Amino acid sequence: MSTKLNLQDFIEKVKRENPNEPQFHQAVHEVAEILIPYINEHPQYLENKVLERLVEPERVIQFKVTWEDDNGEIQINKGYRIQMNSCIGPYKGGLRFHPSVNLGILKFLAFEQVFKNSLTTLPMGGGKGGSNFDPKGKSDREIMRFCKAFMEELYKHIDENTDVPAGDIGVGGREIGYLFGHYKKLRSKFTGVLTGKGLGFGGSLIRPEATGYGLLYFVECMLKEKNESIVGKTVSISGSGNVSLYAAEKCIELGAKVLTLSDSSGYIYDPEGIDAEKLKTVFKIKLEDYARISEYIQYYPHATFVAGKRPWEVKCDIALPNACENELDLSDAQKLHANGCILVAEGANMPSTPEAVHFFLDNGILYGLGKAANAGGVATSGLEMSQNSLRLNWTREEVDQRLKRIMQDIHEQCKQYGGSIHNNINYYKGANIAGFVKVADALIAQGF
Numbered sequence: 313m314s315t316k317l318n319l320q321d322f323i324e325k326v327k328r329e330n331p332n333e334p335q336f337h338q339a340v341h342e343v344a345e346i347l348i349p350y351i352n353e354h355p356q357y358l359e360n361k362v363l364e365r366l367v368e369p370e371r372v373i374q375f376k377v378t379w380e381d382d383n384g385e386i387q388i389n390k391g392y393r394i395q396m397n398s399c400i401g402p403y404k405g406g407l408r409f410h411p412s413v414n415l416g417i418l419k420f421l422a423f424e425q426v427f428k429n430s431l432t433t434l435p436m437g438g439g440k441g442g443s444n445f446d447p448k449g450k451s452d453r454e455i456m457r458f459c460k461a462f463m464e465e466l467y468k469h470i471d472e473n474t475d476v477p478a479g480d481i482g483v484g485g486r487e488i489g490y491l492f493g494h495y496k497k498l499r500s501k502f503t504g505v506l507t508g509k510g511l512g513f514g515g516s517l518i519r520p521e522a523t524g525y526g527l528l529y530f531v532e533c534m535l536k537e538k539n540e541s542i543v544g545k546t547v548s549i550s551g552s553g554n555v556s557l558y559a560a561e562k563c564i565e566l567g568a569k570v571l572t573l574s575d576s577s578g579y580i581y582d583p584e585g586i587d588a589e590k591l592k593t594v595f596k597i598k599l600e601d602y603a604r605i606s607e608y609i610q611y612y613p614h615a616t617f618v619a620g621k622r623p624w625e626v627k628c629d630i631a632l633p634n635a636c637e638n639e640l641d642l643s644d645a646q647k648l649h650a651n652g653c654i655l656v657a658e659g660a661n662m663p664s665t666p667e668a669v670h671f672f673l674d675n676g677i678l679y680g681l682g683k684a685a686n687a688g689g690v691a692t693s694g695l696e697m698s699q700n701s702l703r704l705n706w707t708r709e710e711v712d713q714r715l716k717r718i719m720q721d722i723h724e725q726c727k728q729y730g731g732s733i734h735n736n737i738n739y740y741k742g743a744n745i746a747g748f749v750k751v752a753d754a755l756i757a758q759g760f
């Protein structure tokens with residue numbers, strides 16, 4: 313008979329064995345507080361030490377990236393790939409290029425990815441990687457040289473059946489193109505080793521849109537459950553990157569009114585709503601000019617730019633934190649609630665602090681956590697892998713339909729395992745348990 317797990321002891325041990333990794337501790341705590349009571353009631357998970365095994369990455373690769381800037385100066389960055397768990401398929405998860413990247417951040421993201429990928433119902437394990445390289449202000453050639461230098465090492469550890477990276481913060485279509493081109497050169501083969509590729513060389517339709525679109529499909533399911541509709545609802549969105557732009561596009565298409573977008577310098581508030589025309593301007597600002605979101609008010613002077621702040625003080629029905637981890641804290645959650653917000657769904661990974669999450673749950677705000685709500689991106693990456701293997705391209709409608717079905721399926725799994733809290737589905741509990749069960753059963757079946 314195994315000893316039952318105790319949350320406090322478990323977390324203390326994780327902290328001791330993984331020092332100075334606060335984001336990883338936070339992600340493990342979030343999962344463990346839900347899973348430990350469940351595991352204690354299911355002896356097969358307890359006896360096989362499944363949770364203890366899941367917090368340990370299968371492999372951590374760290375390497376040096378040396379490249380030359382436009383002034384001919386040598387630059388040195390750190391590169392990483394965390395191969396977290398491959399029980400149900402090849403490692404799958406994005407690459408992040410941002411100065412804040414370190415081992416702890418990537419371990420948190422890789423750990424989350426294991427559960428998220430399991431929820432998609434597709435055969436994908438979990439991984440994550442990246443570098444502390446800062447793409448901001450770099451020339452196109454510098455980005456290319458960095459990507460090549462990064463791939464010089466990464467290519468030894470990845471292929472289409474082992475580990476298939478994608479994009480994340482700071483890694484979009486351009487970077488994936490350079491990374492893919494160099495992998496092809498180094499290996500002399502054309503394979504589906506990365507997802508998020510250009511359409512002309514193995515990419516899938518809808519992949520760039522998928523996280524944002526999938527988020528809104530999930531929000532629609534959440535609202536439908538409460539006999540509500542998104543039409544006419546006001547929406548605050550943070551970020552103005554890949555996830556945010558396509559989430560905004562889908563909101564507008566579905567008849568909601570988008571009030572805000574942001575970046576790390578502040579947020580813009582357009583009381584009349586950012587409509588489809590205005591969103592085209594935002595796409596130009598961010599994806600063609602690589603400029604700041606504050607540029608928006610040059611085009612639309614009736615809007616305001618609020619420097620150095622986050623958009624959660626704006627009155628809205630729905631909040632979509634889509635920028636980065638821990639961008640929404642308890643005081644933000646309280647403001648949203650006081651202003652009548654009914655639903656929060658996370659396009660970003662772990663954007664709400666633990667205190668904010670518990671505030672949502674305790675105050676009847678519908679809360680769709682990132683693991684479930686933003687899984688559409690990796691799900692469509694899975695669809696890109698399938699198309700690459702089949703050497704086929706599905707139409708836009710086909711991919712979109714599959715994405716929608718996957719998000720509905722994730723919603724059903726949350727419902728099945730989550731039960732209810734304050735008359736809402738407990739997505740927090742449901743997503744964590746549903747994601748866990750499939751991986752845990754595979755882990756046990758494969759021995760140790």
Ligand code: NDP
Pocket residue numbers: 479480481482483484523551552553554555556574575576577634635636637639659660661686687689690
């Ligand atoms: P992008 O790099 O395209 O955009 C990130 C956005 O967030 C930018 O507007 C950026 O502003 C802002 N941001 C980044 N850091 C901060 C910060 N510390 N404070 C305020 N704003 C910040 O990334 P993505 O849109 O791809 O990713 C956003 C989030 O979604 C991340 O949490 C990512 O892990 C998650 N995610 C992404 C998926 C995808 O398919 N891309 C899939 C699932 C989750 P600035 O330009 O000023 O830095």
